[in-house]
Amino acid sequence: MDTCxxxxxxxxxxxxxxxxxxxxxxxxVDLVACEDTRTTNRLLAHYGIxxxxxxFHQHNEKNKTEFLVNELSNGKSIAYTSDAGTPxxxxxxxxxxxxxxxxxxxxxxxxxxxxxxxAFSVSGIESTHFQFYGFLPNTASxxxxxxxxxxxxxxxxxxxxxxxxxxxxxxxxxxxxxPMHEIFIARELTKIYxxxxxxxxxxxxxxxxxxxxxxxGEFVIILTPPMKEIENNxxxxxNEALKLMMKELPLNQSVKLISSIFKKNKKQVYNQALxxxx
Numbered sequence: 378m379d380t381c382x383x384x385x386x387x388x389x390x391x392x393x394x395x396x397x398x399x400x401x402x403x404x405x406v407d408l409v410a411c412e413d414t415r416t417t418n419r420l421l422a423h424y425g426i427x428x429x430x431x432x433f434h435q436h437n438e439k440n441k442t443e444f445l446v447n448e449l450s451n452g453k454s455i456a457y458t459s460d461a462g463t464p465x466x467x468x469x470x471x472x473x474x475x476x477x478x479x480x481x482x483x484x485x486x487x488x489x490x491x492x493x494x495x496a497f498s499v500s501g502i503e504s505t506h507f508q509f510y511g512f513l514p515n516t517a518s519x520x521x522x523x524x525x526x527x528x529x530x531x532x533x534x535x536x537x538x539x540x541x542x543x544x545x546x547x548x549x550x551x552x553x554x555x556p557m558h559e560i561f562i563a564r565e566l567t568k569i570y571x572x573x574x575x576x577x578x579x580x581x582x583x584x585x586x587x588x589x590x591x592x593x594g595e596f597v598i599i600l601t602p603p604m605k606e607i608e609n610n611x612x613x614x615x616n617e618a619l620k621l622m623m624k625e626l627p628l629n630q631s632v633k634l635i636s637s638i639f640k641k642n643k644k645q646v647y648n649q650a651l652x653x654x655x
Contacts (some may be wrong), residue, residue: 378405378454382445382477384470385456386463386489391509392423396489400424407453410445412460412468419601420458433457434519438469442476449482464472467511467537491537492582496563496597499573500533506597507533513546519548524553524600531602546598551578554603555644557632559600565594575632575645604642615639617648628654 383402384419388394403409404426410433411417421428433441445455463486477484495510510527513536515519527534538546550560556579564572571590574581585592616633623629628650636646 378407378448379483380452380456381483381485382449382474383454383456383485383487384464385458385487386472387417387420387458389461389490389492389495389566390571392420394490394567395420395424396487399487400426400487402456402487403428403458406548407457408443408448408455410455410457410473411537412458416460419621426590433466433469433473435469438472441580442473445473446476446480446482449477452482461490461492463489463536465582466491466493466626467509488517489606490567492537492563492566492595493599495566496561496599497533497535499563500561500573502561502601502608502623503625504598507535509535512537512539517545517549521553521596524549527600528553528603533602536598536600538598538632540593540596545594546584547578547582550598550600554578554600555647557629557643557647558603559601559643563597564591566596566597603644604640612651615646616649616653617642619646619653623653625652 383406385399385402386396387399400506403421403424406428409417409421410429410431411432412434413431414432417430430447431441433445457464457470458471459470463469464470465474474484498508507528510523513523550558557577559576560578560581562574562581564570574584618635618638619631622635626634632643632647632650635641636643639646
């Protein structure tokens with residue numbers, strides 16, 4: 378097999394989602410660099426592939442890059458796989474690829490599963506553009522700052538979240554975007570317990586809190602941009618409509634209807650409703 382660094386996309390859950398080309402590459406390369414040898418071993422065993430594996434993750438990326446580049450320079454062919462999905466996207470790999478390209482070593486992508494593309498395709502969000510931030514920063518203050526930045530932007534935003542942080546992140550989203558803001562969440566994509574939510578952030582938080590098992594797994598969260606306020610003289614009509622609506626319906630239901638009728642941001646209408654209630 379020709380000297381090449383192959384970036385091989387692997388299943389994000391269902392082992393049957395791997396491509397035929399990816400299987401052939403994994404069979405033929407001299408060695409496989411992988412984020413977790415146990416995860417990759419399970420995949421290879423499923424397809425009857427025996428291969429030398431090299432551990433390659435965020436903590437040893439720079440040290441192992443030197444070894445892998447030397448192997449490539451000596452004519453070896455190497456496949457790199459992350460634990461799931463397309464390598465070097467919110468995962469290690471970019472440094473290795475960059476070093477290989479600098480040395481004129483051939484690098485070839487073997488496309489396949491990607492959780493962000495998979496999630497966006499079933500989100501129902503009508504947009505041809507989106508932005509991707511991967512995992513939020515480790516500290517709450519930095520996460521809050523980034524979410525405030527996202528709130529001020531105009532594109533749908535995709536982020537990843539882990540099970541032990543998902544409720545904390547959703548609470549930050551609720552505080553910044555408002556409890557009535559609609560978001561999309563995909564959990565355990567392509568796996569047995571795949572779950573998709575599209576609802577107001579407050580409702581999703583309540584659902585996860587009342588179903589602890591649904592807090593497990595990997596999450597893809599898509600935040601739609603808030604509706605921008607249009608300068609006009611609608612403030613008084615909205616207030617009057619809210620007053621009339623809240624006489625007949627609960628606050629949350631009134632806000633949902635009024636924001637839909639007037640095409641206004643739910644957070645803004647919710648705040649107006651609170652002022653009226655006071």
